[in-house]
Amino acid sequence: MRPPETASHVGDVLGLFRDLGELSRIEVIERSGLSRSTVNQRLAALLDARLINAVDGGESTGGRPSTRFAFHSERAVLPCVDIGASGFVASVCDLSGTPLRHQNHSVDVWDGPDRVLGLVETAFARLLYDDDEIWGVGVGVPGPVEFASGRVVNPPIMTGWDGFDIAGWFSKRYPGPAIVENDTNSRAVAESRQTGTDNLIALKIGTGIGSGLVFNGQIIRGNEGAAGDIGHILATAADQLAPLPCRCGNVGCVEAYAGGWALIRDLSAAGVDVTSVAEVATLVQQGQMDAVRSVRNAGRVIGEAIASLVSILNPATIVISGQLAACDEILLSGIREKIFQRALPLATRNLQLRRSDLGELAGVTGLALITADRLLGVDNVDQTIATHSTPPAARPTAG
Numbered sequence: 001m002r003p004p005e006t007a008s009h010v011g012d013v014l015g016l017f018r019d020l021g022e023l024s025r026i027e028v029i030e031r032s033g034l035s036r037s038t039v040n041q042r043l044a045a046l047l048d049a050r051l052i053n054a055v056d057g058g059e060s061t062g063g064r065p066s067t068r069f070a071f072h073s074e075r076a077v078l079p080c081v082d083i084g085a086s087g088f089v090a091s092v093c094d095l096s097g098t099p100l101r102h103q104n105h106s107v108d109v110w111d112g113p114d115r116v117l118g119l120v121e122t123a124f125a126r127l128l129y130d131d132d133e134i135w136g137v138g139v140g141v142p143g144p145v146e147f148a149s150g151r152v153v154n155p156p157i158m159t160g161w162d163g164f165d166i167a168g169w170f171s172k173r174y175p176g177p178a179i180v181e182n183d184t185n186s187r188a189v190a191e192s193r194q195t196g197t198d199n200l201i202a203l204k205i206g207t208g209i210g211s212g213l214v215f216n217g218q219i220i221r222g223n224e225g226a227a228g229d230i231g232h233i234l235a236t237a238a239d240q241l242a243p244l245p246c247r248c249g250n251v252g253c254v255e256a257y258a259g260g261w262a263l264i265r266d267l268s269a270a271g272v273d274v275t276s277v278a279e280v281a282t283l284v285q286q287g288q289m290d291a292v293r294s295v296r297n298a299g300r301v302i303g304e305a306i307a308s309l310v311s312i313l314n315p316a317t318i319v320i321s322g323q324l325a326a327c328d329e330i331l332l333s334g335i336r337e338k339i340f341q342r343a344l345p346l347a348t349r350n351l352q353l354r355r356s357d358l359g360e361l362a363g364v365t366g367l368a369l370i371t372a373d374r375l376l377g378v379d380n381v382d383q384t385i386a387t388h389s390t391p392p393a394a395r396p397t398a399g
């Protein structure tokens with residue numbers, strides 16, 4: 001049942017400020033279609049909760065129409081961590097998704113949740129200030145996530161994490177909800193919001209290969225959180241008689257031909273001295289012929305896998321990140337070639353394929369946005385305001 005107009009939906013008005021920035025009272029009335037008195041009540045509630053601020057030195061008692069308001073994104077912080085196969089980025093973000101402080105750590109995700117999450121806790125302790133008010137935590141992991149329960153399910157590369165209650169682990173230590181999300185989904189959200197693109201595929205190509213899908217502005221997770229996992233679908237390049245084994249236990253996967261770990265395998269077999277994906281990218285940048293050939297071929301394998309997705313979903317943009325994205329056109333040209341060869345012409349007519357320019361903070365930015373959406377969306381904002389209406393000094397210490 002919808003609550004009466006005057007009683008709820010401060011989330012709708014707050015959403016305008018989150019999307020559009022500074023607005024005057026009149027602009028809120030025009031944009032929302034709400035009555036003046038309802039807008040007045042909601043602005044008052046949001047000012048009370050300190051989720052918006054009057055800018056230009058505050059509102060006069062007469063409530064002059066020229067006064068403008070803006071989202072108070074520093075009202076609280078969201079510690080977020082983007083865990084990859086070989087390390088993580090920990091960050092304290094504000095409510096608009098902006099990383100305020102961050103740290104990088106190298107750790108193998110194979111080491112398991114106890115070790116990895118222990119290091120994350122240490123990193124958060126260094127990054128958080130005493131007066132930070134924590135409203136929630138965002139966690140990105142390189143595997144399929146059962147979003148509602150905050151657990152990873154059958155992760156191909158996360159030994160020891162299957163069924164581990166990641167959300168519960170964080171909820172015991174930090175206030176507010178802990179949101180667990182697949183790492184490529186969080187990147188896709190960051191790309192989508194920052195470029196205003198509602199339909200995009202965010203492709204991450206590093207040690208492994210994955211994709212995050214945002215369509216109509218929403219993450220496509222699928223029923224089990226498995227949507228977009230293109231690294232472990234059958235590669236068209238796979239030899240039907242002798243498909244290459246994949247690290248997931250299957251054979252013939254896209255990753256087994258085009259993932260960073262597969263390129264290291266092939267280059268090593270060809271006598272090239274290389275042990276990391278970053279080194280593969282460096283060799284390509286230096287023009288080493290074997291490395292260039294391998295990465296160009298990898299691009300074609302990935303392009304063939306993505307072409308079907310493009311035909312089915314018709315994205316406006318495919319944006320590429322991950323360590324191998326540093327190979328730039330050597331990688332992109334192979335992907336582009338196969339997509340435009342195989343996908344439907346109508347689906348590629350206005351398709352943009354480009355390298356991400358968000359860099360290593362894309363993951364934590366997306367995680368903070370997803371966590372803020374949960375806290376400040378229409379369904380939960382009333383609860384969020386009620387929980388945090390007492391000034392922090394009067395509350396018992398969190399955690």
Ligand SMILES: [Zn+2]
Pocket residue numbers: 156231232246247248249250253254255256
């Ligand atoms: Zn596989």
